[in-house]
Amino acid sequence: MMKVLPLTLLIAAALTAGGCSGIDKNEGPRPAVRIVDERAPNQRLNLDTVVILDKSLQDRKSGKLAVENSGARRTASGTVEAYAVIRNRTDYPLQIEGRTQFFDAMGIPLGAPSQWQRLYLDPQSINGYRELSTGTAEVAHYYIEIREGR
Amino acid sequence: MKEVRGLAICSALALLSACASTGVNNSAGRATVYEDVRTSSPIVQGVGIESQDIVAVTDRMMRDMLSNQLLAGRTSAPRVIIDSQYFTNESSSRINKNMITDRLRIELQRAAQGRMLFIGREYSGMVEAERALKRDGVTDAGTIRSTRGTAGADYRLVGRITSADAVDSSTALTSRYQQISFEMIDLEYGTVVWSGLYEFKKTAQDDIIYR
Numbered sequence: 001m002m003k004v005l006p007l008t009l010l011i012a013a014a015l016t017a018g019g020c021s022g023i024d025k026n027e028g029p030r031p032a033v034r035i036v037d038e039r040a041p042n043q044r045l046n047l048d049t050v051v052i053l054d055k056s057l058q059d060r061k062s063g064k065l066a067v068e069n070s071g072a073r074r075t076a077s078g079t080v081e082a083y084a085v086i087r088n089r090t091d092y093p094l095q096i097e098g099r100t101q102f103f104d105a106m107g108i109p110l111g112a113p114s115q116w117q118r119l120y121l122d123p124q125s126i127n128g129y130r131e132l133s134t135g136t137a138e139v140a141h142y143y144i145e146i147r148e149g150r
Numbered sequence: 151m152k153e154v155r156g157l158a159i160c161s162a163l164a165l166l167s168a169c170a171s172t173g174v175n176n177s178a179g180r181a182t183v184y185e186d187v188r189t190s191s192p193i194v195q196g197v198g199i200e201s202q203d204i205v206a207v208t209d210r211m212m213r214d215m216l217s218n219q220l221l222a223g224r225t226s227a228p229r230v231i232i233d234s235q236y237f238t239n240e241s242s243s244r245i246n247k248n249m250i251t252d253r254l255r256i257e258l259q260r261a262a263q264g265r266m267l268f269i270g271r272e273y274s275g276m277v278e279a280e281r282a283l284k285r286d287g288v289t290d291a292g293t294i295r296s297t298r299g300t301a302g303a304d305y306r307l308v309g310r311i312t313s314a315d316a317v318d319s320s321t322a323l324t325s326r327y328q329q330i331s332f333e334m335i336d337l338e339y340g341t342v343v344w345s346g347l348y349e350f351k352k353t354a355q356d357d358i359i360y361r
Contacts, residue, residue, distance in 0.1 A: 132216070
């Protein structure tokens with residue numbers, strides 16, 4: 001047990017010294033990095049999914065929204081229509097906004113994301129969000145973002 | 151001795167727990183007068199047609215038109231006129247109609263990539279004047295082809311902005327329901343080949359001046 005004290009003191013001292021050195025050896029621009037950490041699996045971009053941006057809406061247990069269904073289909077003119085069916089889990093009306101970014105088969109974004117589209121959800125009701133791509137054959141994936149209406 | 155050991159362990163744990171956070175500087179950015187045109191301003195917002203409405207309505211109509219087979223699915227691209235000539239504002243909102251039709255035409259042209267052809271009928275006078283100079287021999291013929299006539303159009307965009315206001319005279323609160331309708335007219339047969347509607351309602355103190 002007596003061995004614990006010097007060890008903890010050593011760790012504390014090292015951490016304190018590291019944090020208080022005053023010199024940042026990484027100062028200046030650095031190459032951008034992709035964050036890969038198994039402890040936070042949701043930080044990666046998962047194509048063909050619906051994501052909820054606001055913390056208050058996204059929690060599995062207490063979140064205000066549930067995404068019942070989502071997908072995409074090709075229209076007669078060759079564009080792609082992405083959709084999501086969203087349910088209001090609260091007893092209050094909600095205003096949310098959705099937008100979609102379309103990607104090609106290599107995961108390269110095609111143009112800018114669509115404009116935020118406002119959706120009105122009655123208490124405990126569902127509403128459908130739909131967005132059309134502007135491109136045709138090159139569209140392979142979608143990525144729908146949902147946030148609270150502003 | 152026991153207290154010292156406890157204190158050391160607590161300090162080490164506290165420092166270790168601090169190291170476990172992401173370390174992201176999760177604070178607001180620097181203040182600026184620029185704002186995102188796609189989102190309503192948190193500082194000035196009223197019941198009229200604002201930037202986010204113009205961006206939203208043109209984005210929606212553009213995507214809808216490109217998914218219409220008659221307009222964007224033909225082997226020979228249709229010739230279309232999109233300007234504000236037959237786009238009227240009958241609403242109580244003050245708005246320059248060209249902001250809507252210009253954005254719609256430009257976004258559509260950029261996204262269509264040849265699936266639709268756009269005719270600048272608004273500038274036909276300018277084109278005719280230049281053609282006359284060329285044909286009178288005042289200028290040479292230029293470097294691109296010459297044609298007997300200018301391009302005829304297949305379709306033309308028409309539409310209107312309308313509104314219904316409800317005002318609470320005691321609080322000066324105004325609720326404005328706005329409709330922006332768009333229709334594409336067949337210029338030979340007169341039929342409506344595509345239509346789109348964008349609507350919204352805003353309620354606020356009517357103390358914002360739109361210029």
